[in-house]
Amino acid sequence: MTRSEEDSIISAVLSGDRNAFEAIVLEYQKPMYNLALKMLGNEQDALDVTQEAFLSAYKNLKKFCGDSSFSTWLYRIATNLCLDSLRSDKRKKNIVSISSMRGEDDEDWELQIPDPGPTPETLLEKKELKRDVSRAMEALPDIYRQTLFLREISGLSYEEIGQTLDLEPGTVKSRIFRARKKLFLALTKKTGNFSESETSNTTKEA
Amino acid sequence: MRKCDKYRELMNLALDDAITEYERKRLNDHLASCPECRLVNEALKSISEAISEDMVEPPERLVKNVMSEIKTHRHFGWKSITAAAACFVLIASAVGVGFFQNRDASADPGSASAYTQTSDVDGSGTYDPDALAADADGVGVGNGLRPSRAEPDESQQGRGDDGTRTTSDATEEENSGENAPAASKSAPDGESQNGQSDAQQEPADGSVSLMDVPTDVFNGMVSAEIYFSGSVSSSEPDVTLTGAEEIEMLSEILTYEQAAGIPVPEGEALFTVIAVNESGERTEIRVWRSNLQLLMEFNGELYTVSGLLEDILALIE
Numbered sequence: 001m002t003r004s005e006e007d008s009i010i011s012a013v014l015s016g017d018r019n020a021f022e023a024i025v026l027e028y029q030k031p032m033y034n035l036a037l038k039m040l041g042n043e044q045d046a047l048d049v050t051q052e053a054f055l056s057a058y059k060n061l062k063k064f065c066g067d068s069s070f071s072t073w074l075y076r077i078a079t080n081l082c083l084d085s086l087r088s089d090k091r092k093k094n095i096v097s098i099s100s101m102r103g104e105d106d107e108d109w110e111l112q113i114p115d116p117g118p119t120p121e122t123l124l125e126k127k128e129l130k131r132d133v134s135r136a137m138e139a140l141p142d143i144y145r146q147t148l149f150l151r152e153i154s155g156l157s158y159e160e161i162g163q164t165l166d167l168e169p170g171t172v173k174s175r176i177f178r179a180r181k182k183l184f185l186a187l188t189k190k191t192g193n194f195s196e197s198e199t200s201n202t203t204k205e206a
Numbered sequence: 207m208r209k210c211d212k213y214r215e216l217m218n219l220a221l222d223d224a225i226t227e228y229e230r231k232r233l234n235d236h237l238a239s240c241p242e243c244r245l246v247n248e249a250l251k252s253i254s255e256a257i258s259e260d261m262v263e264p265p266e267r268l269v270k271n272v273m274s275e276i277k278t279h280r281h282f283g284w285k286s287i288t289a290a291a292a293c294f295v296l297i298a299s300a301v302g303v304g305f306f307q308n309r310d311a312s313a314d315p316g317s318a319s320a321y322t323q324t325s326d327v328d329g330s331g332t333y334d335p336d337a338l339a340a341d342a343d344g345v346g347v348g349n350g351l352r353p354s355r356a357e358p359d360e361s362q363q364g365r366g367d368d369g370t371r372t373t374s375d376a377t378e379e380e381n382s383g384e385n386a387p388a389a390s391k392s393a394p395d396g397e398s399q400n401g402q403s404d405a406q407q408e409p410a411d412g413s414v415s416l417m418d419v420p421t422d423v424f425n426g427m428v429s430a431e432i433y434f435s436g437s438v439s440s441s442e443p444d445v446t447l448t449g450a451e452e453i454e455m456l457s458e459i460l461t462y463e464q465a466a467g468i469p470v471p472e473g474e475a476l477f478t479v480i481a482v483n484e485s486g487e488r489t490e491i492r493v494w495r496s497n498l499q500l501l502m503e504f505n506g507e508l509y510t511v512s513g514l515l516e517d518i519l520a521l522i523e
Binding site for chain 1: 214215218219221222223224246249250252253254256257258259260261262263264265267268269271272273275276277434495514515519520
């Protein structure tokens with residue numbers, strides 16, 4: 001959907017053509033739903049939040065003022081709903097994730113590769129990669145996972161993510177870096193392609 | 207810091223389309239000479255792709271749910287005076303009836319049956335007044351003030367006093383006493399002088415605008431307890447709001463819009479609000495969610511409210 005198509009759909013909805021909104025839902029439901037799914041971890045909540053996000057966007061369409069792209073605006077709504085949902089879950093269960101409170105990590109990138117090492121293909125076989133990444137993502141502290149997902153799925157910039165999560169762009173950037181680093185270390189540790197010194201580095205934190 | 211570390215940062219910037227041309231050149235030059243970084247770079251790219259590609263198809267009902275919700279949603283803005291008046295009546299009833307009907311809920315487990323009894327309302331959104339009346343400790347709840355039957359004039363009248371006169375006999379007297387500290391949201395010590403502070407909310411022309419209504423639900427309340435878990439009587443509130451501003455915001459969020467037209471669901475509500483007034487009396491308000499909307503239970507019926515879940519969550523954050 002091009003920007004101008006999007007604009008004309010929005011105008012149509014605003015002038016009373018409710019059905020026109022369906023095109024918006026169809027266009028964005030997949031990334032929105034997946035973003036919610038990744039952030040919330042279960043399908044029912046993801047569905048609820050995605051639906052809520054679309055309805056909220058519909059209700060507040062008038063307030064969308066073209067400052068950001070429409071997709072940014074939509075993702076922002078969805079992300080905020082996800083965060084609200086997570087907060088309410090935490091409140092409900094009175095659980096504060098210790099891992100998510102631990103702000104900084106101190107793993108070292110140092111890899112001590114003993115030899116030219118495995119090729120990327122052997123290191124991270126495509127076939128199993130998604131599953132492994134997905135698993136490793138789940139083990140990430142919330143703040144890293146959310147930030148990285150937002151980046152990877154929505155394609156928002158650091159600034160836009162910062163606006164969404166109420167963070168400085170620099171914080172967004174460093175969270176994304178750390179998230180990727182943690183994933184990398186978790187995945188490489190799993191495949192055992194790196195030396196012991198590396199694995200001991202990664203466990204140090206735990 | 208190893209010299210490669212800075213290139214790891216550049217790899218990330220490249221992945222995020224945040225790298226400058228100059229940085230990209232430096233990165234590429236380095237990658238050409240550092241096998242370890244090449245490996246890491248490829249791995250990071252693979253991870254990044256794996257995340258963005260790892261998407262599932264959303265359930266088919268998503269689009270249908272959203273669109274059907276949108277089609278029933280009133281369109282941008284509430285314009286109808288009639289509707290606003292009906293809304294007002296609901297509020298008046300909520301204060302007058304809900305307040306008394308529910309205040310003992312926590313003390314008397316039996317009173318919870320008022321809700322379960324109403325779960326057999328049919329799909330048309332009608333309810334059985336007897337089911338509620340039987341459980342209302344003698345309070346007259348069958349006052350017939352339902353939105354479809356509401357007369358704006360009548361509502362205006364009812365509210366002209368203290369917003370609670372729509373209830374009957376004994377409760378009325380009791381309430382006017384309790385309502386004295388109604389304006390005490392900002393004066394918790396109860397020294398505020400009146401229950402008339404809402405008088406300015408009555409437009410002179412006799413119409414009732416939506417904006418005038420919401421603060422009445424929690425008028426005189428000094429705190430609002432929010433329970434996300436099921437049992438209100440046996441647990442501590444998850445959140446307690448005591449600030450006048452917060453309570454007012456809560457009341458705005460929980461402003462009735464219209465009948466939801468569906469029966470009260472069985473089982474746990476999404477959350478329950480107990481509004482507590484100066485005298486410690488408690489009004490229980492159960493809030494549900496249907497797909498996209500917050501629904502407030504009142505008199506055994508569900509009504510949509512103007513706020514969204516996110517508003518509530520933002521409030522208690």
